Amino acid sequence: xxxxxxxxxxxxxxxxxxxxxxxxxxxxxxxxxxxxxxxxxxxxxxxxxxxxxxxxxxxxxxxxxxxxxxxxxxxxxxxxxxxxxxxxxxxxxxxxxxxxxxxxxxxxxxxxxxxxxxxxxxxxxxxxxxxxxxxxxxxxxxxxxxxxxxxxxxxxxxxxxxxxxxxxxxxxxxxxxxxxxxxxxxxxxxxxxxxxxxxxxxxxxxxxxxxxxxxxxxxxxxxxxxxxxxxxxxxxxxxxxxxxxxxxxxxxx
Numbered sequence: 589x590x591x592x593x594x595x596x597x598x599x600x601x602x603x604x605x606x607x608x609x610x611x612x613x614x615x616x617x618x619x620x621x622x623x624x625x626x627x628x629x630x631x632x633x634x635x636x637x638x639x640x641x642x643x644x645x646x647x648x649x650x651x652x653x654x655x656x657x658x659x660x661x662x663x664x665x666x667x668x669x670x671x672x673x674x675x676x677x678x679x680x681x682x683x684x685x686x687x688x689x690x691x692x693x694x695x696x697x698x699x700x701x702x703x704x705x706x707x708x709x710x711x712x713x714x715x716x717x718x719x720x721x722x723x724x725x726x727x728x729x730x731x732x733x734x735x736x737x738x739x740x741x742x743x744x745x746x747x748x749x750x751x752x753x754x755x756x757x758x759x760x761x762x763x764x765x766x767x768x769x770x771x772x773x774x775x776x777x778x779x780x781x782x783x784x785x786x787x788x789x790x791x792x793x794x795x796x797x798x799x800x801x802x803x804x805x806x807x808x809x810x811x812x813x814x815x816x817x818x819x820x821x822x823x824x825x826x827x828x829x830x831x832x833x834x835x836x837x838x839x840x841x
Contacts, residue, residue: 640739640747640800641808642693642705644668644840650676654810654836658682658828662836664691672696678709687711687731701741705749708734727788731757733814733832735796745802753796755816758789792816792823800838811835 644650650666659680666676672695679688689711696704709732716729735753742748798812816823816830823830 639671639695640802641810641838642707642800643671643674643695646671648840650674650838650840652676652810652836652838654834656834656836657831659834662834666691668840678711680711685713685716687713695739703739705737705739705751706734707737708732728760729757730760730763731755733794735794735814737796737798746799747801748797748799750797753794753814755792755794755814756789762788790826792818792826794832806840808838809836810838 639645641650641652644666645668648668650668651664652666653661653663655661659682662678662680664676664678666674668674673693675690675692677688678691680686689709691707691709693705693707696706698704711731713729713731716727733753733755735751737749737751739747739749794814794816796812796814798810800808800810802808812834814832816826816832818824
């Protein structure tokens with residue numbers, strides 16, 4: 589039995605339709621892994637950006653610059669040791685002194701969108717002074733501002749945090765005399781006139797807040813502030829206003 593021309597044409601059309609269906613199935617099969625990879629990459633980027641300006645990510649560098657009070661300018665070069673631990677080298681200048689130091693910080697995730705963050709900048713002032721009259725400021729000082737924050741993501745880009753901590757400052761000369769057990773006379777960190785016998789240093793508690801907003805997963809604008817207190821009252825005799833305020837930009841590489 590011979591095939592008619594019409595039957596041959598119909599068979600060819602059926603074969604062409606089958607080929608089109610197979611082509612569509614193949615395209616969908618090949619594109620699905622790519623789509624899943626893109627979705628996974630987007631999710632990873634969102635998670636990374638949501639960690640804020642303090643944590644650039646494991647084995648990533650970051651730079652930041654800021655201004656505020658008491659610092660006219662302060663900058664940091666940091667590195668992410670892990671996703672939850674980073675450390676940076678700091679340099680800054682106030683109207684009267686310069687400083688340098690380090691700022692380690694740790695992040696402990698408590699839920700998908702919240703974390704505990706411990707930040708502990710430690711600064712060295714080559715020539716600083718207690719606020720007592722007559723002190724010309726030739727003694728070096730050390731200072732730490734250690735604060736624990738509860739940090740929350742309000743969106744994939746915006747994080748806010750609040751917490752508390754302490755500021756401890758001391759003259760290196762006073763520390764040396766204290767370690768040696770010697771009696772010494774120098775201006776105490778309390779603003780009183782004249783040389784007094786006492787420890788040139790101080791300890792204050794702080795109430796703090798900070799926030800960061802991500803432009804993508806590598807650049808953040810941030811702001812932070814601390815109120816310096818003595819118990820429940822504003823601290824006095826701290827060499828300036830009892831506040832620390834900083835705002836600036838950070839970029840990770």
